[in-house]
Amino acid sequence: MAEDIADLVVTGGPVHTADVGAWAEGFAVRDGTIVAVGAAREVESWCGPGTRRLDLAGRLAMPGLIDGHVHLGIGGTQLALELPLLPTDTPDEVLVKVRDWAGRLEPGEWIIGGILGSGTYAALNSPEMLRRLDEASLGHPLLLRDDTMHNRQVNSAALAAMGVDHDTPDPPGGTYARDAEGRLTGGLWELTGMEAEDAAKEAQRDPHGRLVTALRAAFQRMRQLGCTSFQDAATMAHQLAALRDIERAGDLTAWIVASLPATAFIEAGAVGEELFARAPAYRSEQIRPDFVKFVLDGVPTTRTTALLTPYRCCGEHDDPEHRGTPYWTLDELVTGLRRCAELGLGAKIHATGDASVRLALDAAEIVRRDPGSQPIVQIAHPSFIAPEDIPRFAELNVHADACPFMWHPSPLVDGIARHVPVETMERIWPFKDLLATGALIAGGSDWPVGLPELNPWLGIETMVTRSAPEEQDDPRRINPDQAISRERAVAAFTSASAKALGIDDLTGALRPGLSADFLVLDRNIFEVPATQIHNTTVEQTYFRGERVH
Structure with a gap:
């Protein structure tokens, strides 16, 4: 009967079902759904004239993985569109990469990238490093994300686009990082980072x-x-x-x-x-x-x-x-x-x-x-x-x-x-x-x-x-x-x-x-x-x- 014929039968290797302790020799699929799992002879009985066969040739088959916690938009944007940084990059290496990336951009376009390692992020938080980031970014607003994704490092052009200056008070749930003398360092903690993300998004085409x-x-x-x-x-x-x-x-x-x-x-x-x-x-x-x-x-x-x-x-x-x-x-x-x-x-x-x-x-x-x-x-x-x-x-x-x-x-x-x-x-x-x-x-x-x-x-x-x-x-x-x-x-x-x-x-x-x-x-x-x-x-x-x- 047609309803007993599978579209795809998979055999020829070990099959881990993801039920702990459960293994099989193969499985059959019809209309995108699994219809049989078990011994090779059992699942092969689902074969018909139009059935595709996948021979595992001894390789392992298992269920597709599930990532239970991912930021698809942010990750994909970094992958496809943004300056890639490694968490092991030193501040000097970050500056070199920022300058190289800035040279590729249209006037006014934001430099957005990551990820900064926690140690590098901390080292960038000073007025002197802010000045060096301003120089390396060649006039472009800059936004870099840290490895926790809760904090950002920006430059002076980005702070200006956000409307933030030395007198701007911290909002609830966020901090504009400052040094001991109260000078902005470009560090944005928690919800102030969202303000930078918003400013960068408004500038996007x-x-x-x-x-x-x-x-x-x-x-x-x-x-x-x-x-x-x-x-x-x-x-x-x-x-x-x-x-x-x-x-x-x-x-x-x-x-x-x-x-x-x-x-x-x-x-x-x-x-x-x-x-x-x-x-x-x-x-x-x-x-x-x-x-x-x-x-x-x-x-x-x-x-x-x-x-x-x-x-x-x-x-x-x-x-x-x-x-x-x-x-x-x-x-x-x-x-x-x-x-x-x-x-x-x-x-x-x-x-x-x-x-x-x-x-x-x-x-x-x-x-x-x-x-x-x-x-x-x-x-x-x-x-x-x-x-x-x-x-x-x-x-x-x-x-x-x-x-x-x-x-x-x-x-x-x-x-x-x-x-x-x-x-x-x-x-x-x-x-x-x-x-x-x-x-x-x-x-x-x-x-x-x-x-x-x-x-x-x-x-x-x-x-x-x-x-x-x-x-x-x-x-x-x-x-x-x-x-x-x-x-x-x-x-x-x-x-x-x-x-x-x-x-x-x-x-x-x-x-x-x-x-x-x-x-x-x-x-x-x-x-x-x-x-x-x-x-x-x-x-x-x-x-x-x-x-x-």
Whole structure:
């Protein structure tokens, strides 16, 4: 019968289904959906005259990866349109690259780029470096992003375009960095960076066309890496419009879950209730504006993360009792989560410190007592969790959004360690303990935050090793007792992430009824030495049963 004939049958190699411990010899696909998974003989029975056959020739097949925390528009724009900087670049190297880039631009065009490593960003924050940046940028306004994506470095032309001078007061939630004498350094902390982004955007020609170009570049790179689903971590209306145009052109080769900012964050534009009201117009089968983004604190390198114990004193003017202050009160966050429940939306809560993580869990505990609809709740970036709060993730059905890849030695982790108390750093990213309680861990890159190059296979490898890639020749391990198995690490980027995103009825595993989103790899990542996983090449990527890479 025609309904028993598959469009595609895949056999000839090991198939990891992403259900922990589950393997198969092949699977069959019809109309973009998996219809059978199991022994080779079973799935081959679905073959008919028009069935395509994919012989794995011994290679591993597995589900497409899910990046549970990514900034597609920003990452794609950096990839396609902006000055590329490495977090290891010194200030002098940054100046050379800025001057070279400036020479390519039309008069008045902004220099926009990143990423600056935390150490470089700090070194640029002085009136003298501001003067040197002014010279290197050849009269162009300049905006550079740091590796946390919470801060910016601009030059004098950009400050002028923003309408900022030495007498401009700091706005709520942001800081214009100044030296000890009160002189502007060009550093923009937290929400003042959004003002620079807004000024740069106003100067752009065809911002919608730029964004479409950027998103296409992001998707192309993601297909090469094997990612077929994403949760965009802060999605504005203009990005939803660009995604819709790409989908209408038939070029959207991924499932997209959008996170709608509850308050101003990173980019200018409608947020909160105005954005919640506009977003449903962009909903489609593949575009799902299903989450609200809450930001409870900042990042450790600017000492805006909310901690239970005081920061380390790094300078003579540091407050020995400083712990950081959450941006939301408990009552405000409870109200926000209840609004999510009313709208049928989930919550992605940025909380990088153990104090802000506790605040998020406290709010979730209150809302979980409510009758009726319950929102999916994720806590994003929970690097630091008080030991007594670890069991609460599973108890409250709160998912850990593990991102970015900071569970191995890196310049960003070293920058954090300069500020965070030693005893707090020693329990960073407690994956093993979370899993032991039954909690769900979803993997995410936070691309382009802190990443010179996106590589989800590095994320999987370092969950297992807690070590830097061999090429870095760094013998350190970060909290190695919290290393987890390969299957659990893969699940964090497939089946577990699908559940955290609310799309486990669509994708995330190779199982009948789910979308045929799968990869063919150049190596079996479950058999090669763990230190080789980051070198994995995706030979083929399929989305809904069609090859897209």
